[in-house]
Amino acid sequence: MTKEKVSSQEIIDLLAERANVSKKAAEEFLRSMFGTVEEALIKGEIVKIKGFGAFKLNWNAPRKSVNVQTGEEIILPGYPKVTFSPESQLKEAVNEPFAHLEAVVLDAENQPVVDANEEPEAFEPLKIFTEQAAEIKDILSEISALSNSDDSGKAEIENSETEKDVVPVDEDQQSANVEQSLMQVDTVVAGLQDDEEDDDDNINAEPEGTESSKEKVVESEEDTFKAESVTDEQNGGEQVTEEVASVNNAIDDVAEEQSSVSAADENISNSQNIPEEEVVENKEDDGCVNAEPEIENKEKSDVITEQPVEDTPDEKGEAEKVTDSSKKEDKESKADSNEVSKKIIPTNKTVLSINLKPFLTNPHKKFRKKMNFWLVLLIVILSIIIGFALTYYLSSATRCWVKYDVFSYEHRMNLKQHWTGFTGLFAADKKTATPVLMKKQEPVKAEKKIVETTKTDTTGVVEKKMTESIPTLQQLLDGPRTYTEFVGTEEVKPGSMLTVISERYYGLRDFWVYIYEANKSIIKDPDKIPSGTIVKIPKLDKRLIDKNNQQCVDKAKELRDLYVGKKQ
Amino acid sequence: MNHKELVAGIATKANLSKAETERMLDAVVSVLSDELIDGKTVGFQSFGAFEVRKKEERLSVHPSTQIRTLIPPKLVVNFKQSNILKEKLKENSRND
Missing domain, CATH: 4.10.520.10 (IHF-like DNA-binding proteins)
Structure with missing residues (x-):
């Protein structure tokens, strides 16, 4: 600015x-x-x-x-x-130039925002499915309304007319079957839809007992369904979905479902617009597709109309023939779908309950399964890693035993520290008093074991050395201290003294002497350390810096007197 | 001293009607505001300078909850009294 x-x-x-x-x-x-x-x-x-x-x-x-x-x-x-x-x-x-900016909460943001991001991701598919389910329900209810009027229209038609209705079925099938190679997918679907409707008509028209028990069941069921006014269109929708699925082999179920339902909607609405003229219309449709075979079909259908009772078996037979003879996929799919549609009708209710509900609930379950799968995988991987780490740690510990039982005092010290560190780890984990005791007892026991093993292996001379080199607390206190391992370094700043550092690392001020001992080469006067000096913090045996043990404290004080006195 | 009293004071001093003073004062305020909104510094030798300053964005930490908040930058109006005014006030306070 x-x-x-x-x-x-x-x-x-x-x-x-x-x-x-x-x-x-x-x-x-x-x-x-x-x-x-x-x-x-x-x-x-x-x-x-x-x-x-x-x-x-x-x-x-x-x-x-x-x-x-x-x-x-x-x-x-x-x-x-x-x-x-x-x-x-x-x-x-x-x-005004900065008016659009708002204060951003950083820490609170981290967790809730992440959650907020996750949540929409997690429930997005669910949302989509619920939305789609709602859409489908709407469409189904619309269709049911339409099909109701359909049925009423059909009911008005007399038996003779319904017999005529049967005719176009054969026409449809034959013409469609013959020319399926020319037909496109859409027309196939449309044809199938016609078939379905005609099937319904057949069922309505046929006197009871003429056909197999299946269709009786269908008829009775259909009556009840009319009352319910939902099932008809669900029939149509479902059949169409399966047909479309077989024809298209599409992957996206959702899109298919929607499109198929809409297709069904259109088809049914078309048929509903002219319920009484259905027959003519169907014929015309077929005529549009192909004119020549229609004539033949008509002749055949004329024959068939004389025997209305045998219509459906003929259909079936033809359909089967078609399936046998058909080499093209379209034919197969259509025949299959015909069969499927017929099969589905009797088991209507069960199919509904099976097909629709899983469709709604499946994604949810899948999602959960996925989540569970990843969770389990994570846990397994974690446990494997922990297992490896533990085995490595244990093996390294045993390796230490093997390596370091080669006698030198120093190494023994290291080993001690290693072991105490290890037990200390568990002590820290359990936070109980007993491991602290264990800490003190176990190393001794272990030492004894090693002594035993070395007894068998080594000569008496070595044995003597070994027994000498086992550091008890008293030996630790009395013996010379060597500093080979360091837990860290510390830069001496103005105002920070060794006692402060000691308290930070060992928990007691008095143990500063050990730091001094380890850094004797650097520190000339423990009371006046020039700032900027980098002090190494030695790793000490835990028993040596036990602030609850009066012996250790006394030892430290003794050492302090020694050094401070020496200086003076 | 609120706005009304100020208007009355100026009116007596400048020998103007209150309505006229009010109109003039509004004009002054609008002129100054416009200049400041443009980001300009307005200085009056005898009084002081009005200046627009940018306060940089900063992190504030809530002392008890430790929640850090990023405060966005903003523009604020700053007034710096002139030395003349300062001396005048100083003298006055010394007299007191």
């Missing part, structure tokens, strides 16, 4: 222009205005200007400071200060 300075003269000019007064008058006004404000301020009043802000006189108290050059302390005198606090109106106007 360029900070352009505007002089009072410019303000006077602008004011004169805006208030339509002479510049002199404007200047005069400004002067009197600031004069009034000043006077009010001197009186100790707060001066408020509407739409602008408020002036207030504050007292800046005298304060101490340091002369930068001489380092002398000086006292800055107090002085009055006029403060200006703009009105919110002006504040907002000035801050």
Whole structure:
């Protein structure tokens, strides 16, 4: 932002222009205005200007400071200060470039926001499915309304007419079967839809007992379904979905379902528009597709109409024939779907319950299964890693035993530390008192074991050395201390002493002597360590720095007296 | 001293009617506001300078909850009194 300075003269000019007064008058006004404000301020009043802000006189108290050059302390005198606090109106106007910015909570953001991100992801598929389910339900209810009127229209048709209805079925099938190679998928679906409707018609038209028990069941079921006014269209929808599935072999179930349902919707609505003229219409449709075979079909159908009772078996037979003879996929699919549709009708209710419900619930379950699968996988991987780590740690520990039972005191020390560290780990885990005891007992036991093993392996001389080299606490205290392992380094800062460092690392100030011992080469005087010195912190046997053990504390004090006394 | 009193004070000082003073004062405020909104610094030698400053964005930590919040940058109006005014006030306070 360029900070352009505007002089009072410019303000006077602008004011004169805006208030339509002479510049002199404007200047005069400004002067009197600031004069009034000043006077009010001197009186100790707060001066408020509407739409602008408020002036207030504050007292800046005298304060101490340091002369930068001489380092002398000086006292800055107090002085009055006029403060200006703009009105919110002006504040907002000035801050407009940044007005869109808002304070962002960083820490609270991390968790909830992540959750918020996860949640939509997690429930998005569910949402989609519920939405789609709702859509499908709507469509189904629409179709049911339509099919109801359909049925009523059909009911009006007399038996003779329904017999005629049978005719187009054969036409449809034959013509469709013959020319399926030419037909496109859409027309196939449409044809199938026609078939279905015709099937329904057949069932309505056929007298009871003429056909197999299946169709009786169908008929009775259909009656009940009419009452329910939902099933018909569900029939259609479901059949169509299966047909489409077999024809298209499409992957996306959802899209298919929707499209097929919509297709069913269209088909049924078409048929519903002209319920009584269905027959003619079907014929015309077929005629549009192919004119020549229709004639033959008609002849055949004429024959068939004389024997209305045998219509459906003929159909079936033809369909089977078609399936046998058909080489093209379209044919197969159509025949299959015919069969399927017929099969589905009797087992209507069960199919519904099986097909629709899983469709709605499946994605949910799948999703959960996925989640569970990943969870289990994660746990398994974690447990494997932990197992590896444990075995490695144990094996390394045993390796230490093998390596280091080669006698030197130093190595034994290391081993001790290693072991105590190991047991300490468990102690820390369990947070009980017993492991602390274990800590002290176990190493001794282990030592004994090793002594036993080495007895068998080594000569008596070595044995002697071994027994000598086993450090008991007393030996640890009395023996010379070597510092080979370090847990870290620490830079000595002004004000930080070895005692402080000791307390941080060992838990007691008195153990600073060990740090001093380990850094004797660097530290000349433990009381005066130059800042910046990097001190190594030795790794000590836990028993040696047991602050609850009076022996250790005494030892440390003894050492302290030794070093401090030496210095003096 | 509120707005009304200020208007009355200026009116007596500049020998203007209150209505006229009010109109002039509104004009002054609008002129100053416009200049400030443009990001310009307006200085009056005898009084002080109005200046727009940018306050940089910063992290604030809630002392008890330790929740850190990023405060966005903003523009604020700052007033710096002139030395003339400062001396005047100082003298006045000394007299007191």
